[in-house]
Structures are given as structure tokens and as C-alpha cells.
Amino acid sequence: MEGFSLRVVLADDHPGMIAGVRHGLSSAVTIQLTGTAGNSTELFRILDTGCCDVLVSDYSMPGNEHGDGIALFSLIQRRYPSVKLVVLTMLDNPAVLSALRSQGISCVVSKADAVNYLIPAIHAAATGGTYYSPSVEKSMRMRDMDRRTPELLSKRELEVLRLYASGLTVNEIAERVSRSKKTISTQKARAMQKLGIERDVDLLRYAMENGIVASSSQPGAAVDDAPED
Numbered sequence: 618m619e620g621f622s623l624r625v626v627l628a629d630d631h632p633g634m635i636a637g638v639r640h641g642l643s644s645a646v647t648i649q650l651t652g653t654a655g656n657s658t659e660l661f662r663i664l665d666t667g668c669c670d671v672l673v674s675d676y677s678m679p680g681n682e683h684g685d686g687i688a689l690f691s692l693i694q695r696r697y698p699s700v701k702l703v704v705l706t707m708l709d710n711p712a713v714l715s716a717l718r719s720q721g722i723s724c725v726v727s728k729a730d731a732v733n734y735l736i737p738a739i740h741a742a743a744t745g746g747t748y749y750s751p752s753v754e755k756s757m758r759m760r761d762m763d764r765r766t767p768e769l770l771s772k773r774e775l776e777v778l779r780l781y782a783s784g785l786t787v788n789e790i791a792e793r794v795s796r797s798k799k800t801i802s803t804q805k806a807r808a809m810q811k812l813g814i815e816r817d818v819d820l821l822r823y824a825m826e827n828g829i830v831a832s833s834s835q836p837g838a839a840v841d842d843a844p845e846d
Contacts, residue, residue: 621647623743626663628654628674629705634728638673638705641732648739657683664693669700671739673726676706676713686822687716694721701742703735713823714757727752774808775829777801782824 625648629635635653642648651668654660658681663669672693678685683692690702703724704717717725724742726734730750741748749757770778780790787805791798814820823829 622649623647623739624649624651624668624670625739626650626652626654626660626669626672628657628660628672628678630655630675630678634675634705637732638735641735642739644733645736645739648736656681657685657689661696664697664700669697671701671703671742673703673705673735673739676704676708687720690717690720690722701745703738703742703748705735713819714753716823718757723747724749725753726750770808770811771804774804774811777804778808778820778824779829781805782821782829 625642627635627638627650629638632655635655639650639653642650652663652666654663656678660672660674661683664672674690674693676686678689683689690704693700693702701724702722703726704722705726705728706713707728708714714725724738724747726738726748727750729752734750738748738750740746776794777790780793781787785793787801788798790796791801794801809815809820812820812823814823
């Protein structure tokens, strides 16, 4: 349709990335870049003006007033329900991608892929569709195909994850819940395997973003069941 244009806002804390995306989107006659933000505080000031149909946002940005990641996207969905989301990220961890999907965000583009993949992603988001760039699609497909491990954590695995993310070491968790260090290490490793997580930093982020533990929380009480080992 002649004159049709989607108003797009871009949020990323790397000026070089913003410049690259701006150039990549310039060839799309149906996309109008109406604003850019380097953090969540700047982003909300722009969104408050009502000039955005589709937001393209980095997953990890400086916290500022409204944070980043799942917490930021959830707030945007509540405060600006008409704004559609495209997540632009370097994170291709299956747990993070699954968390995005659970949040109702189905248009994700990896920074490892060419910037022009943002164009179909923006159009898909605007129409309520689904779009994953090649790297993201591969990661999601591998996640969906691997059904050998259970999706849910056991009660004890979840508690180990919560205590670990609260700041306790494996030794401290073992003492708190009256289990051996070996048992705690095994339960932590099993939880990471089920979630498709390889690095401790991603495990901590997963715990905070999925409400298992708050970023400012203190270790809580152990589960009330009989000790192992």
C-alpha cells in the first residue's frame, strides 16, 4: 500500500550497532526509524511520545531506571500494549530464548546474523507473526528437538538453583540443606543441563529473570524434606 510505514524505535547501548541498524533499515521503504535509545530510561521517554509501532531492542543494556532483559520487556508489554517487540541479541542460549517465547516475544534476531534480517522480523512483529533469524532458529530447533531431558527442575534442583543465585557457594548450600557437597554439585549440574545452560553467569541471569530469585534477595530457607547422602 502506497504511503504505508511502520514507525520503529531502536534501543541498544552500542552506538556502532545503532549506526549499523540505521543503515540496514534505510533501504526498507516501509520502515521509518523514529527514535534511538542507549538505555531503558531514554527508551521510555521516546515510547511516551507514542511514536512507535515496533520496538527493536537489545536484550542486555545498562540497567538505568527500568532494567533490561525479560523484566524490561514485561514492563513495556504492560505499559505500551500496542507496541510490538523485536529482540536483537547476542544471546542464543536456549533458556533465554525459551523465556522470551514464554513472554510472548516471537520475533528475535541474533546480532551474529546480517542486520537485514531485521526487516522481515519487524514486519512479522507488526502483524503478530513469528520470525527468528537463522542463528536463533537453529538454537530453537535444537531445543525443541532435544526431548531426552525433562523440561522441569525437581524440587531440590530448583532449591539449589535458588540458593546458588542468592549468593551461596556449593559448600554453603550443602551445609544449609544438610546434603553432601557432591550431591549439591550434581544437582546444580543437572539443573544446568536441563535448562541448556553452560555458564554460571547465564544460570544466575536465568534465575533472576524467571523469578526464582530477585537480584537483591538474600538466601532463603531450605526445602523441608529429608536430606540426601
